[in-house]
Amino acid sequence: MPSGMRTYGTRRRYVSKDNAIWASLDELPQALHMIDTNVTNNEFNKHTSSFSLEIDKKSSGAKRSEDKSVKSLPKAVDKTDGRHSKSNLHLVPTIVVPSHGRNINETKDNSALNTSTSEPKSTSDTNTRLQENSHKMPTQLAFLLGLVDQEMPVSFKDYIKSFKSPIYKIGEASYSEVFKVEKDEPIVLKIMPFGKKNQIRCSDIINELKITKKLSKLEGYVNLRRAIIVKGTYPSILIEEWDKYDLQKESENERPNRYHSSQLYCILCLNHSGTDLEHVELSNWFEAWLIFNKTMKVLAIGERNFEFEHRDMHWGNILIKRRDDEDLSYLLDEVSFDEFDSSNTSLTVPERSSTADSLDITLIDFTLARMRHTGSSSPIFNEFDDPDLFNGRDDYQFDIYRLMAKVTKGHWDEYFPKTNILWLHYLLHQILYRKTIPKPRDHHEQQLMERLKKLFKLLEPLQRSRRGSCPLQNCAFSSATSLDEWVSQRFDE
Template identity: 35%
Template sequence: MQESTCGWLQGTSGIGLAVTPLRMEQMNLSSILTNFTPDTLTTHSWGRLKAALSLHKKTTGMCLQQASYDEDISDAEKVYQECQQSGPLSFSDCIPPARMKHCSKIGEGTFGEVFSTINASNETVALKIIPVEGSQQVNGEQQKTFGEILHEIIISKELSCLNMKEINKTDGFIGLNNLHCVRGHYPEALLKAWDKFDRQKGSENDRPDFFDDEQLFLILEFEFGGSDLENINGKLSSLVQAKSVLHQVTAALAVAEQALCFEHRDLHWGNILVKNIKHKHNEFILNGTVHSIETRGVHVNIIDYSLSRLEIDGLTVSCDISNDEELFMGQGDYQFEIYRLMKKENNNCWSTYNPHSNVLWLHYLAEKLLSMNYKNKAQTNQQRTLKSALKSFQAEILSYPSATEALRNGRFFQ
């Protein structure tokens, strides 16, 4: 699959992402942007405008506050504002030597690498490192621009912030801890970690040793989210855990639909992280009502929003992939058919809101969960009943207009 018009880092493989979200309050931009309408704001202009108007400042235990700035600033300055920097840092400023030595490569995508390390609180986190604004191709593709990377920054912050809300709340999206923009060649410690991953698992990426001292990178620090669903095939205990995974994903999508008119648009099983937990129930809030899900020992985090779409105060951020012909030509997995179905349903107009796209991905997920292997292979009455119920869910899910309606009315979740 190739880069879309907006660009994206494909879902990571191996262990997933990483620990305490950098949260952001939703912005009240309506009074400021009275001369703009959603139809006139493309992904790029909306991201530029919003970033120009917001400088996020950390506050303990709260979403980030914002301040207004001149609109006529460069994309680079907007990214630096999102990172709370006046200019690029060095790698050692961002990842001190004590943390650098703990770095292990845990995944990769078309436009970057993912490493795990520990933070100042000795918690495991994941670092997604994306080269930006350079002239050299990376893994056969052009590097992202600052303007393009704003899309991912903004959506990551908004979804991470849903864990702090009161009316529509979920912790089903990966928590974003911090952002940094750095300049310099790739550190030797990270290259050693890259080599180890390549020896053990094999990398499809170029070894990132060709960058010079002027190369810029965006580093997104995420909470540790576990391993992606594709890589834990055969490691879930049974369909009991699979049901919880499906329930948690559906609930997260429903909350984001209600809060942000959100569509993920790329929710293949590499973008669903699962980790083991001890607590038995997970709560979410949908339109002011608290609900509880039986975790069955697993917690789910959704990642990678490079194709995603959402709204804030009536303003839309979306990725226009209408001319990305290769994206719609993929074969060999139901995932590629979903891209074509989304295009058919929205008439190749990617700014409009069509929550049925989330339903398409839930149908895909149900198929994957039915085809996966599980540790417990015993065909008990419970397992047979669950498998039958999951097949019924798969048969009926496409009739719902949104994940919200599937969650409310699907018999599988009652």
């Protein structure tokens, strides 16, 4: 089995081809037990932990010999991933898939689509039906279907056909293709094939889905309209759009026409929430400040409500939407700054509500996130059991995974809001040193830039600490909440 790593976007996340074995474990026909929709994925993981240990060793071993490949990665490395191999077909759950009319109709009806504010209707009725079906399919798949209130996967082609509006591809990532359905209120379809080698684990989808549903209610977190499990070959309309994208932007993924009729996918139907920070142009330092400040506040809201840590907040996962594409620069005239003059404690108001409302930020992609349901003792979290996560080089993003490992000491289930501070430091780094923002045009913009630089120094993870000591040990801020409070007081916002 060839092994290798790949990056997406401008060195976004990478996946290891060594994780193939996880997919097969994912579909291990475990002893079927009662389907409890309150069970978190991590409770499932307990069942497979004995296997995981073995996998980690194998995977780490393979990785060590691959370390050199991290530095300069060929595009679309390792296309021969075995997905066509007949020997892998046994991993596909054998289930009869009737076309599921109800869900298709729901897509035409926006009110039916909008399930974002409600928990999945996993009634005892549904559970009974699921238990009846459970002998036919692996437990995790049955659980996932229960989460999205389906008995069976629906036909991929039928589901896509039910959209009467134009669809085109807008993005891609390690495990997904992302399409946009043009409507008055556009919908984003994040399509994740799962259940086979080199595909996202069913357990990871369960976590992402649960967290996305929960956070959907909070401002600044992507709104999930619905999720659906589909099955079949890739619809030709999507392949055509995939080809157009490939021509224009050169895709790093494999052409999705390769999928077998037994392929399963989870589709997240999300609100379209703008352009990711990596691909958005920032026109001035006022915008730069708004993005940092709003991201910090969104994280603080998540912390306060759900002990939330994003744990993967790279610039592809922060979406920016300008309201009416308004040029914010004229507002700079109304801002006065002396904030780093220590004699000045009560400072000016840099943002009126109208200016703060001119740009929205939205966080997406909660595959690696951690949160705890209010009133529930078991957190939802990712085990971070892909050793490759910690081996990336040449981008500060990859250092953050290693720093997080130091902060958490491997206790990924516990609450360490310092990880949010690490990602905020990364965000400042990207804004200050990776985006090309025009030079400050006046004193006010200059002050904002200085403010961001000052914060970058304050949040430095390894400041004044000895090598090997815990990151952020000497940093005054232990969470986005505490930073937000300090920033609000300091800048009187």
